[in-house]
Amino acid sequence: MANEADLFCSSSFSRQIICVLLLFSLAHAQNVVVFRPSYLTATGPVASVFLLGNTSGVSLTLRTVSPSNTTGSIGPPSCVGEETQWLITSEQVAKTAVRVHLKLEKSLRLCGENETDTDCCPQPLCVLETLQLSACVGEAPQASLLVQAKIYARLFPTNTGSDNKTVIPNQVHQPLGPCPCDLTLKACDIRCCCDKDCSLEELKLFASHCLPGPFGGQVSPAPDYQCSVQSTENSPDWFPFLCVHSPPENNPYLGLFYQGDTITPKPGPTFQGPVLSAPVPVNVYFQESPIFTLNDQYFTIPQKVLGHCVNSAPVAFLKNFNVKCVTQLRTCPDGSPLKTSLMDLRINVKNGQGGYATVDVDDEVATDLSQFISNKDAVASSDNTLVCQNLTLALDYKFYWKGNGITSITLTRTVGSVTLNGGVVLTTRYSAIFLNGEFTGEHNSGNPGYQVRQRVIAGIADTLDNNTGSIQRTTINLWKPVSDGLCSTSDKRPILFGENATSGCLLPISQQNLTQCNLLREAITSLHETLTTATYVSRYGNPDPRTLADWINITYVTLNSSMPMEDTTGSCYGIPSHQHIYVWSFISGVVQGIPQRDIRALQISYSLSTWAMDCGGGDVSPCMDPVETQLFPITSSVTFIDIPINTEPPKTRFQINFTEYDCNRNDVCWPELAFPITKYYKGEPYSQSLAKGLILVFFFITASVLGTPWRQIRQAWYTACL
Numbered sequence: 001m002a003n004e005a006d007l008f009c010s011s012s013f014s015r016q017i018i019c020v021l022l023l024f025s026l027a028h029a030q031n032v033v034v035f036r037p038s039y040l041t042a043t044g045p046v047a048s049v050f051l052l053g054n055t056s057g058v059s060l061t062l063r064t065v066s067p068s069n070t071t072g073s074i075g076p077p078s079c080v081g082e083e084t085q086w087l088i089t090s091e092q093v094a095k096t097a098v099r100v101h102l103k104l105e106k107s108l109r110l111c112g113e114n115e116t117d118t119d120c121c122p123q124p125l126c127v128l129e130t131l132q133l134s135a136c137v138g139e140a141p142q143a144s145l146l147v148q149a150k151i152y153a154r155l156f157p158t159n160t161g162s163d164n165k166t167v168i169p170n171q172v173h174q175p176l177g178p179c180p181c182d183l184t185l186k187a188c189d190i191r192c193c194c195d196k197d198c199s200l201e202e203l204k205l206f207a208s209h210c211l212p213g214p215f216g217g218q219v220s221p222a223p224d225y226q227c228s229v230q231s232t233e234n235s236p237d238w239f240p241f242l243c244v245h246s247p248p249e250n251n252p253y254l255g256l257f258y259q260g261d262t263i264t265p266k267p268g269p270t271f272q273g274p275v276l277s278a279p280v281p282v283n284v285y286f287q288e289s290p291i292f293t294l295n296d297q298y299f300t301i302p303q304k305v306l307g308h309c310v311n312s313a314p315v316a317f318l319k320n321f322n323v324k325c326v327t328q329l330r331t332c333p334d335g336s337p338l339k340t341s342l343m344d345l346r347i348n349v350k351n352g353q354g355g356y357a358t359v360d361v362d363d364e365v366a367t368d369l370s371q372f373i374s375n376k377d378a379v380a381s382s383d384n385t386l387v388c389q390n391l392t393l394a395l396d397y398k399f400y401w402k403g404n405g406i407t408s409i410t411l412t413r414t415v416g417s418v419t420l421n422g423g424v425v426l427t428t429r430y431s432a433i434f435l436n437g438e439f440t441g442e443h444n445s446g447n448p449g450y451q452v453r454q455r456v457i458a459g460i461a462d463t464l465d466n467n468t469g470s471i472q473r474t475t476i477n478l479w480k481p482v483s484d485g486l487c488s489t490s491d492k493r494p495i496l497f498g499e500n501a502t503s504g505c506l507l508p509i510s511q512q513n514l515t516q517c518n519l520l521r522e523a524i525t526s527l528h529e530t531l532t533t534a535t536y537v538s539r540y541g542n543p544d545p546r547t548l549a550d551w552i553n554i555t556y557v558t559l560n561s562s563m564p565m566e567d568t569t570g571s572c573y574g575i576p577s578h579q580h581i582y583v584w585s586f587i588s589g590v591v592q593g594i595p596q597r598d599i600r601a602l603q604i605s606y607s608l609s610t611w612a613m614d615c616g617g618g619d620v621s622p623c624m625d626p627v628e629t630q631l632f633p634i635t636s637s638v639t640f641i642d643i644p645i646n647t648e649p650p651k652t653r654f655q656i657n658f659t660e661y662d663c664n665r666n667d668v669c670w671p672e673l674a675f676p677i678t679k680y681y682k683g684e685p686y687s688q689s690l691a692k693g694l695i696l697v698f699f700f701i702t703a704s705v706l707g708t709p710w711r712q713i714r715q716a717w718y719t720a721c722l
C-alpha cells in the first residue's frame, strides 16, 4: 500500500500536498515514520523535508556518505551522527508531522586569489556531497533519507563599485557600437551576452536569456535584398541583376541609437530613482494642460472622475464639463463644496501670460429648488425640520481665453436654503465652459460658417435693450427625457448642427382629457412652444447680435385651423403630437480646407395625429374610469437638409481645362516619370542622360524577357507547338 502511494506521489509534483495528507494517515496507521519526499536534491543552501508518523522520541542524525568503492551502493542507515557543514532544525507542523530544515553553514562566496579565510568556495562547484538523514529512536534507525547536494558558488560582479558608463563610439559612423547593451565600463552587464567584461561563468548564468536584437549586439540577419542571402528557392530569376552588394556593417541599424548629442559619463549610481518634484507650472496653457493658481497649486473644481464626484479635481485648459453630483443630506454641511465662502472662491489664477486672473464671483439665489432637490425622504418628521442656510447648489465657471492664455474667469454661484425634513437628496451642479475671446460672452459655433455638431444659434429680439434691434442668443431644443420619460420631468437639449435627431417624452392622458379636445390641443401646443422660443436663427456660426442680416426669420407653419375637426367621444383629432424642425443649409465656401456651411432656412411644423384610449388586450379600465391615464408620446425631430450648391449645367469638354498633364494639379504626375530625359533635367548633359535612360530601358526589356512571365509564355508556346 505504501508503494502504491509512492508511485502516485512521484508521478506528480502538484499532488504533493495531497500525498502528504495521505501518507500522513498511512504512517499514522502503521505506527512507522517516513520521510517525504523520499529523496532530496539540494541545489541551494536550504532544503526541507517532512517526517511523518509517530515522531515522539525520534531523534535526527546526519552524516555524509559516499558510495562503496566495491559495491557502488550506500551503506545502511546509521544512528551515529557526524560533523557536517549542515545545520538541522525541526518544527512540529502537526501532531504526526515534523518539518526538517537543512541549512548550509557556509558562505557561498568564491574565494579570492591567495585568500586565507576558509569560509569560501575554492571552486565554482562549491558543495558536492551525499548526505544521509536518519530518524532514530534510541539506536534504532526508523527511516532514512538521502540528500544529494550540488551547490554552486554565488558569483558577484568583480567590480560592482564602478559605475562608469561605457564610452560608446560615435554611433553615426559606427554600426551599433560593438555591443549596445554594454552599459557599464569594465563590468559585466547582466543579460548582455556580447559584453566582453563577462567571464565564462557569468555568461553561463544568463546565456539562455541574452538580450535580443540589435541592442543585445545581435545584428539581425542580412536584409533579403543582399546578394549574399540569395536563396535558391524563393528568389526570382532576375534577382542576380538587381541584388545589392553591401558590406554587412552597412546595416539599417546604423545610427539607431544616435540622438544627436553625446553624454559625458558622470560618476554616481546608474539606476537612480527619479527625483519627484512638484508639478512645474506652465508658462503658457495648451489644450488639456492643467490650470494653476498663483501659488502654483492646481486650480480645482468638484468634478466627476471615473463616475464618482471628486471635491477637488484639476481643471484642464479648454476642457468644458458639466457634472451633477448627488449627496444625501441629513445634517447641514459646513465644509466645501456645499458651503463655500467668497474668499475661497475668489482665487488668483495664473493666466498663462505671466500675470493672473481673479475669479469674479456672482451670486444667484435659487428660489425654485426643484432641480436641486430630487427626492425628499419619505420619513419626514415635522419636529426634525432643519433649514440649511445658503448652501452652494451650483458653481458655473466661465473661462474666457485667447491664444494660450486666460483673459478672465467668472463664476456664477447658485445658493439656496434647503429645508431638511429628516433628510434630502441634493443634486448639485458644477460646470466649466471655455469661451473664446474677451467677454463676447457667447460660444460661437464656427467661423464664419457652422461646424458640424456645434449648437445651432437661435435668437430672440432683445426687448431689454430699448429696441436697438439687437438680438439675444438662445437655442432651439429637442426633448431630453430623463428616467421615467415623462414630459413633466423632461429636460431640453439644444439641436446640434448637422445631426439629425428625434426625441420625445410621454404625457399621461385620461379619458376625461379626451373629452376636452381643444384644451388638450392647446396644452400640447404650449408644451411644444416651451422647447423653442426663438424667432430668428443665425445664418453663420458667429453672428453679430446687431447685424440683422446675420439672422433669418424662423418659419412656423401654423396649424390649419380651418381643418374640420371630427372629434368623437373618447378620441381627439388633430393633436399636434409631433414637431418637425427642418434646417436647410449649404456650403458657402471653404476656409483652410474646411467647408463652411450656412443656414438658408429653418422651418418648424407639426404633424397631427388622432389620440384615443387603447382598451384592447383586456385592459379596459382606462376606458371605464375617466381619470385613469394612459401614456401618449410627444415627439420632436430635427432634419438637416443639404442644398446642393452646384446647380449650374455641367461643363462641356471645351470648357474644362485640360489639367491631366498639369503636375501642379495632380497627385500622380506622369511627365515626371520621364524627367531625366526631359529638357528640364540639368544634372547631366542631355546626351548622357538620354544614353543612360536608353540603357535602363534596355535592361528593363531584358529583365522582362528573361523573367518569369515571358519564360512561361515561351514554355507555353513550345508546348503548344510540339
Ligand SMILES: *[C@@H]1O[C@H](CO)[C@@H](O)[C@H](O)[C@H]1NC(C)=O
Pocket (backbone or CB within 6 Å): 031, 054, 056, 057, 137
Ligand atoms: C508513539 O510511540 C511511543 C513509543 O515510541 C508510544 O509509547 C506511543 O504510544 C506511540 N503513539 C501512538 C499514537 O502510536
Ligand SMILES: *[C@@H]1O[C@H](CO)[C@@H](O)[C@H](O)[C@H]1NC(C)=O
Pocket (backbone or CB within 6 Å): 068, 069
Ligand atoms: C574508496 O576509494 C577512495 C579513492 O579511490 C579512497 O580514498 C577510499 O578510502 C576508498 N574507500 C574504501 C571504503 O575503500
Ligand SMILES: *[C@@H]1O[C@H](CO)[C@@H](O)[C@H](O)[C@H]1NC(C)=O
Pocket (backbone or CB within 6 Å): 113, 114
Ligand atoms: C598570490 O600568491 C602568489 C605567490 O605567492 C603571488 O605571486 C601573487 O601575486 C599573489 N596574488 C595576490 C592577489 O596576492
Ligand SMILES: *[C@@H]1O[C@H](CO)[C@@H](O)[C@H](O)[C@H]1NC(C)=O
Pocket (backbone or CB within 6 Å): 162, 164, 185, 186, 267
Ligand atoms: C571612472 O571614471 C573616473 C573619472 O573618469 C576615473 O577616475 C575612474 O578611474 C573610473 N573608474 C573605473 C573603474 O574605470
Ligand SMILES: *[C@@H]1O[C@H](CO)[C@@H](O)[C@H](O)[C@H]1NC(C)=O
Pocket (backbone or CB within 6 Å): 389, 390
Ligand atoms: C445668506 O446669504 C444672504 C445674502 O447673500 C445673507 O444676507 C445671509 O446672512 C446669509 N445667511 C447665512 C446664514 O450665511
Ligand SMILES: *[C@@H]1O[C@H](CO)[C@@H](O)[C@H](O)[C@H]1NC(C)=O
Pocket (backbone or CB within 6 Å): 464, 465, 466
Ligand atoms: C434705455 O432707455 C432709457 C431711457 O430712454 C435709458 O435711460 C437707458 O439707459 C437705455 N438703456 C440702454 C441699455 O440703452
Ligand SMILES: *[C@@H]1O[C@H](CO)[C@@H](O)[C@H](O)[C@H]1NC(C)=O
Pocket (backbone or CB within 6 Å): 498, 499, 500, 639, 640, 641, 642
Ligand atoms: C439627415 O436627414 C436627411 C433627410 O433624410 C438626409 O438627407 C441627411 O443626409 C441626414 N443627415 C445626416 C447627418 O444623417
Ligand SMILES: *[C@@H]1O[C@H](CO)[C@@H](O)[C@H](O)[C@H]1NC(C)=O
Pocket (backbone or CB within 6 Å): 507, 508, 509, 510, 512, 513, 519, 520, 523, 524
Ligand atoms: C388632463 O386632465 C387632468 C385632470 O382634469 C388635468 O390635470 C391635466 O392637466 C390634463 N392634461 C392635459 C394634457 O390636458
Ligand SMILES: *[C@@H]1O[C@H](CO)[C@@H](O)[C@H](O)[C@H]1NC(C)=O
Pocket (backbone or CB within 6 Å): 553
Ligand atoms: C422677419 O419677420 C419680421 C417680423 O416678425 C418682418 O418684419 C421681417 O420682414 C421678416 N424678415 C424676412 C426676411 O422675412
Ligand SMILES: *[C@@H]1O[C@H](CO)[C@@H](O)[C@H](O)[C@H]1NC(C)=O
Pocket (backbone or CB within 6 Å): 560, 562, 563
Ligand atoms: C390648410 O387647409 C387648406 C384648406 O383646407 C388646404 O388647402 C391647405 O393645404 C392646408 N394647409 C396645410 C398646411 O395643411
Ligand SMILES: *[C@@H]1O[C@H](CO)[C@@H](O)[C@H](O)[C@H]1NC(C)=O
Pocket (backbone or CB within 6 Å): 655, 656, 657
Ligand atoms: C483654364 O486655365 C487657365 C490657367 O490655368 C485659366 O486662366 C482659365 O480661366 C481656365 N479656364 C477655365 C474654363 O477654367
